[in-house]
Amino acid sequence: MLGLLSLLAIITMLDRVCISVAGPRMQAALHISPVAWGWVTGLFTVSYALFEIPSGALGDRIGPRRVLTRIVLWWSGFTSITGLAAGFQSLLLVRFLFGMGEAGAYPNAGIVIARWFPLHERGRAFGIVLMAGQFGSALAPLLVVPIQIRYGWRASFFVFGILGAVWSLVWYRWFRDSPAENPRVSREELEETRSLIPKASHALPWALALRSGNLWTVMSLAFCYLYTLYFFQSWLPTYLVKGRGFTEKDLLLTAAPFLAGALGNLGGGLASHALVKRVGLKLGRRIPGVVGLWTSAACMLATLFTHSPTTAMILLSIAFAGITFQQPTVFAVCLDMGGEYSGAVVGAMNTAASAGAFVGSVAFGYLVERSGGYDVPFIPMVALLVVGGLLWLRVDPERKLIPNRAETNEHVIAV
Numbered sequence: 001m002l003g004l005l006s007l008l009a010i011i012t013m014l015d016r017v018c019i020s021v022a023g024p025r026m027q028a029a030l031h032i033s034p035v036a037w038g039w040v041t042g043l044f045t046v047s048y049a050l051f052e053i054p055s056g057a058l059g060d061r062i063g064p065r066r067v068l069t070r071i072v073l074w075w076s077g078f079t080s081i082t083g084l085a086a087g088f089q090s091l092l093l094v095r096f097l098f099g100m101g102e103a104g105a106y107p108n109a110g111i112v113i114a115r116w117f118p119l120h121e122r123g124r125a126f127g128i129v130l131m132a133g134q135f136g137s138a139l140a141p142l143l144v145v146p147i148q149i150r151y152g153w154r155a156s157f158f159v160f161g162i163l164g165a166v167w168s169l170v171w172y173r174w175f176r177d178s179p180a181e182n183p184r185v186s187r188e189e190l191e192e193t194r195s196l197i198p199k200a201s202h203a204l205p206w207a208l209a210l211r212s213g214n215l216w217t218v219m220s221l222a223f224c225y226l227y228t229l230y231f232f233q234s235w236l237p238t239y240l241v242k243g244r245g246f247t248e249k250d251l252l253l254t255a256a257p258f259l260a261g262a263l264g265n266l267g268g269g270l271a272s273h274a275l276v277k278r279v280g281l282k283l284g285r286r287i288p289g290v291v292g293l294w295t296s297a298a299c300m301l302a303t304l305f306t307h308s309p310t311t312a313m314i315l316l317s318i319a320f321a322g323i324t325f326q327q328p329t330v331f332a333v334c335l336d337m338g339g340e341y342s343g344a345v346v347g348a349m350n351t352a353a354s355a356g357a358f359v360g361s362v363a364f365g366y367l368v369e370r371s372g373g374y375d376v377p378f379i380p381m382v383a384l385l386v387v388g389g390l391l392w393l394r395v396d397p398e399r400k401l402i403p404n405r406a407e408t409n410e411h412v413i414a415v
Contacts, residue, residue, distance in 0.1 A: 001116050002125060004171060005109050006132035008072070011163045012105055013136035013233075014143075015079045016044075017258075018160055019095075020234050021144040021251060022153040024241045029153065030087055034238075038365025041234035042358045043092055047099035049354035055104020056111075056347025057204060060340070063177030064108035069168050071108070074101030076164030083157030106331070107346040114335045114342040115178055120276055122335050123285075127269010127328035134262035134324060137233070138255040145251050204344040209401050215345070217394045218333060219352035223359075224388030225293060225330075228300065228381040229323050230357035232257055235364050236316075243374030244309045256313060257320040264321035268292060269328040281397050285333050289326040289392030296322030297385035304378050323385075326392070336397035345401060356384075 019026070019041070027037055059067040078098040085091040109129060117125045147156045179185040209215060231239075237254055240246040246253070268288045276284030299319035303312050331346060338345030360381070367377040 001112065001175075002128055004167075004175065005112060005129045007167055008068070008105065008109065008171075009129050009133035010136035010139070011072070011167055012075075012102070013133040013258075014140050014163065015075060015160050016102070017137045017140040017233055018079070018144055018156055019082065021141045021237050021254065022148055022156060023234075023238050024248065024251075025148060025153040026091075027238070030085070030091065032088055032091075033365075034368045035365040036088055037238070038362040040088070040091055040095055041230075042361035044095045044099040045230070045354040045358040045361065047096045048103045049351045049358065051100050051103035052107060052351040052354060053344060053347040056107030056343035056345075056350075058343075059104065059108040059111045060204070060343040064111045064343075065172065065175050065177050067104060068108045068175075069172045071101060071103075071105050072164045072168045072171070075105075076161045076168075077101075079164070080158050080161030083154035104347065106350055107343045110331060110335060110346040111343040112175075113331075114338075119336070120273065123272035123276065123328050123332040124269045126331040127265050127267075127272070130324065130328050130331075131262045131265035131269070134258045134265055138258035138262065140258075141237070141251050141254045145248065149248070204341040205402065209341075209345075209348075212399075212401055214337060214396050214399050215348065215401060217391055218330065218337070218349055221289070221293075221388045221391035221395070222330060222349045222353035223356035224384040224391065225296075225323050225326070226353035226356035227360035227384045228296065229320070230360050231364060231377075231381065232261075232316075232320050234357075234361050239374050240309075240313075244312060246309065253313060257317040260317035260321040261324040264292070264324035265328055267321075268325035271325070272329045272332060281336065285329050285336070285397045286392050286395060288329045289395065290389045292322045292324075292326030293385045293389040293392065294322075295325070296320070297382050297389070300378055300385065301382045304375055333395060333397045337399065337401045339400060339402070341402060 023037065023041075026032065032040065055067060055071065075098055078094055078101055082091070082094050082098065085094055110126075113122055113125050113129075143159075144153075144156045147159065176182045179190055236257065237251050240251065240254065241248070271288050272284055274284075275287055278284070279287075296319040299315045299322065303315045303319070306312050306315065330349065334346045334349050335342045363380065364377045367380075368374055371377075
């Protein structure tokens, strides 16, 4: 199960980061300005945010087997179609539809983990899945740069679109929505996971859930850290070429932050796993969050004061690792809080995160154009990472979002 989810994360990030690596060539070929490129990379996050909650809630109700199959087939198709873009307007449309299709991937992966892994295993499981995603991001420049040098930037999108279709076939044939439905699962595992499966499918009572300050805190910190994380997925190659003087072949080095991010994901998942056992759920979730985001803030700030491209790359790699160190814990907290509504809660968190990604991506382009350089956009990134660390101190994973379904008002409107 963990292997399939890890492959899903690798393909997700390969397809998502492909456009970032191809960005400098695409901007030149399609005559796209920094502001316009901010909208290209940002519009993906708008549709992604709009459909995160519906896709996560759908997975809660009908199971992640069918939902993830649809998601991966959809986004794989639009990965290939990206290679057909003829200009700014067509690229905007394709990116919007791409985000619409990919929305719900991580919420439904969260449902799988919530149903197949006991509570103390979830942080580690998410750490491994997210680590795999960073390996996908690291692979992207190593694959895209040689392909586009030899065949042009469009060819890389055609190639990457095939991978998801293959994964979907394997997933639909093998996966089942609960361990009890899979004949390969042992009796011991069935006993351990039996209590994790919801007795029936129910929609999250949103009117009640949105009164939770705990949920709003998690959503706010997700906004803060994705504002910066999405810089690495959308602007990093352009920043290095235009702001640090890297050549196209030097973009192979952009694998470094994502490799560091993979170690951060794994380290954060293992740290949360160990800390929950040692100091309890609340501190076990909070400590990786605070340490990760404040380490990242310090390194992003230091990047502004170095003139060495090598030092800048090292600092950016550590900064990205800091963000990813706390990332598995964010997802684990959503499962802690959400219970049988895990898909919807992860979807809500990812919606807020996508809003941060959109604002960060578009703001970066405007700040570059207004300031005439690539340093000023780092200032809001540092500030939001500091705020995100402060918000971690208010997160309480022990407080269930919906303590008891019987206590909810039958007349609450549920989505």
